[in-house]
Amino acid sequence: MERFRKDGRLVIPLMNRKKPESPKDEDKVRYVVNEAYCPKGCNIIDNEHKINNAPGLRIRFKRPGIDGEFVLSAIEGDxxxxxxxxxxxxxxxDDLYCPHCGVAFKILVNCCCKPDADMIVIGLTPELDFNNAITFCNVTGCANGTFVKSGDVIRHSRL
Ligand SMILES: [Zn+2]
Ligand SMILES: [Zn+2]
Known part of the structure; x- marks a missing residue:
């Protein structure tokens, strides 16, 4: 497997690779996002805030009475x-926005955890391409908060 991918992700093996034993071995790699953009093309990687040694993704959040910013780990499943x-x-x-230009992140599909929950999509290229993006739920603590390649979510949601 290539360690660096053209789409801006680095593949990190989670443990020293043994001989492939089962299809589950594919679960032992995680993607790290090293490029991420708002729908208008701002780079939202925040080099000043590293999480588990990787610069995070800076995101502005709003809900009634609250307006803040967080940095999300760039490591898949973290x-x-x-x-x-x-x-x-x-x-x-929370509704999620670009911290630089304030544009709202696009919604890919609804998340099944709550009737109004959304899977937010963040592009890995300056021009948003749904097949080259990550997605996570905008409800804090939802298990679908993990990164999923959005093309996979589209496929799953069509099943
Ligand atoms: Zn922006
Ligand atoms: Zn959810």
């Missing part, structure tokens, strides 16, 4: 966040 301002509340949905 739920760590640094909250820069405001507060996140477990089980509560």
């Amino acid at each position: 739920f760590d966040k640094i909250i820069l301002s405001g507060e996140l509340e477990d089980g509560v949905k």
Whole structure:
């Protein structure tokens, strides 16, 4: 497997590779996003805030009465966040915006965790391409907060 991919992701093996034993071995790699953009093309990678040694994705969040910013881990499946301002509340949905230009991130599909939950899509290229993007739920603590390649979500949601 290539370690670096053209689409801006680096493949990190989670443990030293043994001989392939089962199809599950593919689960032992995680993607790290090293490029991420708002729908208008701002780079939202925040080199000043690293989470588990990788610069995070800076995102502005709003819900009634709250306006803040957090940095999300760029590592797939890693739920760590640094909250820069405001507060996140477990089980509560936030609307997510670019911290630079304020444009709202696009919604890919609804998340099944709550009737109004959304899977937010963040492009890995300056021009948004749904097949080259990551997605996660905008409800704090939702298990679908993990990164999924959005093309996979589209396929799953059509099943
Ligand atoms: Zn922007
Ligand atoms: Zn959810």
